[in-house]
Amino acid sequence: MLSLAALALRLRVSGCQGRRRSIATVVSGNRMSKLVRERLQKEVEKMRSQFSGFRPGLLVLQVGDRDDSNLYISSKLKAAAEIGIDARHVRLPNTARQDEVLQNIRSANANVSVHGLIVQLPLDSVNRIDTQLITNAVAPEKDVDGLSCINAGKLSRGDLTDCFLPCTPNGCMELIRQTGVSVAGKHAVVIGRSKIVGAPMHDLLLWNHATVTTCHSWTHDLPLQVGRADILVVGVGRAEMVRGDWLKEGAVVIDCGINQVPDETKASGIRVVGDVHYTSANQSAGFITPVPGGVGPMTVAMLMQNTVQSAQRFLQNQKH
Amino acid sequence: MLSLAALALRLRVSGCQGRRRSIATVVSGNRMSKLVRERLQKEVEKMRSQFSGFRPGLLVLQVGDRDDSNLYISSKLKAAAEIGIDARHVRLPNTARQDEVLQNIRSANANVSVHGLIVQLPLDSVNRIDTQLITNAVAPEKDVDGLSCINAGKLSRGDLTDCFLPCTPNGCMELIRQTGVSVAGKHAVVIGRSKIVGAPMHDLLLWNHATVTTCHSWTHDLPLQVGRADILVVGVGRAEMVRGDWLKEGAVVIDCGINQVPDETKASGIRVVGDVHYTSANQSAGFITPVPGGVGPMTVAMLMQNTVQSAQRFLQNQKH
Structure with missing residues (x-):
């Protein structure tokens, strides 16, 4: 099915120029994350x-x-429970001091029944x-969030084997793989350089052998840079900033944005949109992730994957 | 003098199109590193x-x-002696085992008179x-080589204040600053993704707010990518690979290569060249570093700078 999608892209890009394009293939994070969670459940069993x-x-x-x-x-705890991971939630009051937080971390570091430890940000x-x-x-x-200096250092220098990959960029890589489009040798453009999305996304694309350009708030020719991308990953937190007419025809577009915009047609008065203007982008992209239901569920699935992997490493080390 | 150089570049790029270009301004690492070493000598005194x-x-x-x-x-020890740094050289035989090397590192880590510790690579x-x-x-x-995971992690995620910057890329940044061309908002292209040059160079350019593209052996359209660079840094170890006609007119070209090629006109039978084809590149670049006498001497100067900085931090911590 995936190779059919890739074939469809090729036909569209190479064979049908001049004709009106069909819309992009939607890369579903909901479907993909479900597959990952089912696999993890079996591994835990x-x-x-x-x-x-x-x-x-x-x-x-x-x-x-x-x-x-x-x-x-709550979405992390729910996913963990479904997979069979023993997840615990420790909530300190907002009067907690740094020392108290550190003490809790040290205690979890020393606890052999904890294989994954994450601190929900912002504090x-x-x-x-x-x-x-x-x-x-x-x-x-x-x-298992892959956010410590040591994990970031390994990832940024290409030592990917024994570090934890940050969950959002790792989820993006899984979605890119699902398109059937190979990363090696492609020109990838990342918009954003945050610690949890843009910077590690650059690293993952680079060490999967893409030529990578990182754009950010100082980039003055963003539409031009975006137009060169075979693979585009956007993580900036600006509603519908990337327009469809910026895109290279057939590009893979991965949208990490989760933004609330006013919408009078909704009972809640708001609507969730990405950093990419979806309705225009899906006229020129080859593949596109929806918001919601794209990168978001993959982030949780990758956190579960890292936790299971950490437990497997723990068991492996026990054997020796 | 430097602002004159920058002015000359502007005139050349904006005002003299169509006329034959004059050759690029040479950015001398010999001169610049001498200035750095003189400053450090005063700080040590x-x-x-x-x-x-x-x-x-x-x-x-x-x-x-x-x-x-x-x-x-020997060039590091010589520079250290001139500046007044107490440099010691410990050489283990090639029969040394990993444990012995680690033991020497632990001993130096614990020695309060050692402020900078480097392990010469390759082992x-x-x-x-x-x-x-x-x-x-x-x-x-x-x-002080800035090569550990923790330092790499900080640099790659933009925490530049309390880490040590790797010497070669930091030297490149000093040379770029000397041109008077500002990095922020420019399109920088780095060729190579090694731990000691390309990867940290990307980080330094990015966190100085350039839009950065990293190219490497998988990049299939290298001349095209290079042609987009306002600032180009090359560190691949391939003699004269980058040709002058690839360059954007007026670009800043920083050459980290040190390659030996046969040369019958030399008594030694060899000649040292960079990764950039100098004689063609200096017809289109705005600024260019020579090889030898460009990045090389800056690397040693930046190692000295990191060592002095480490000693200053040590003294600062003693006070508290």
Whole structure:
């Protein structure tokens, strides 16, 4: 089915020029993440039967009570429960001090039943807490968000085998693979250079052998740069910024944006859109991820994958 | 003088199109590195008088006896001596085992008179030694080569304030600054993605706000990519690969290559050339670094700068 999609793209790009293009193939994160979660569930069952009831453990540490964080955490806990991961949620009050947060991290680092440890960001505390310090306090071998300096250093220099890949960019790579379009030798353009999306996305594309251009707020010729992309990944948090007429015909377009815009036709009065203007982009892209239902569910699935992988590494090390 | 150079570039690019171009302004690493070393000498003298004879300490650890390593080390020791840095050279035999190398690193990490510790690469041992393990054993606060995972992680994610910048890319940035051409908003192209040149060069250009494209052996349209560069940095180790007619008119061209090619007109039978074909490139570039005398001497100067900076941080921490 995927190779059919790739074939369809080729026909469209090479054989039908001049004719009005059909719309892009939608790359569904909902469908893909479901497949990943089903696979992980089987792997966890296997571990459980082979190692007398063993389950991968995930600890989600939260400071404060932000609505968006609560929402993200509940979707992580739900996915973990379905897969069979033993997920725990520790919430510290927004009066928590840095030392207290660090103490909780150290305790989880030392706990052999915790294989994945994530700190939900942003930290919601009335006290000043150094986010960087907190992120780097997580033991590298439990850093399933892949955000510590050590994991970032390995990824950025191409040592991908023993680090954890950050969940959103790793999810994007899975979606790109699903298109059947090979990354090696392609020109990839990443818009954004954040620690959790743009910067590690650059690294993943580069070490999968794409020629990579990183654009950001200082890039003055963004439409021109975007027009050169065989593969485009956007993670900037600006609603519908990338327009369809910027795109190279047939490009793979991966949209990491989750933005709320006013919409009077909705009961809630709002609508969720990406960083890409979907209705124009799907007239020229070869493949495109929808928002919602694209990158978002993949992020959670990749967190689960990293947690299962961490548990597998733990068991492997126990054997030796 | 530098602003004149920048003015000359502007005139050339904007006002003289159609006329035959004059040759590029040469960006001398010899001259620039001399200025850096003179400044560092004064800073070391100041430390020495303020802190009763204190001197920054650099330890160069070598395994084996490679000719090229011996040459590089001797130029580092010479520069250190001139500046007033207390540099020591420890050479282990090529029969050294990994444990012995690690033991030497741990001992230097613990030695308060060592502020900078570098391991000369490649390791020349008859035994199998994990270079990555060795590089990461150097304490981050003494890693003046800037090659450990932690330093790479900080640099790649834009936390440039408390890490050590790798010497060759940092030297390139100094040379670019000398041209008077601002990096922010420019399109920079880096050819190569090695740990010591290309990958950290990308990071430095990106976090100085250039739009950055990284090219490498998988890039199939290299001349096209190069032609888009306002700033081009090349570090691939292929003699004279980049041709002058690939370049954008007026580009800043930084050549990190050091390649030996046969030359019958020389007594030695060889000649040292860069990765850029100099005689054609200087017809279209705005600024160009020569080889030798460009990036090479800057690398050593930046190592000295990192060592002095590490000693200054050490003194600062002593005060608190």
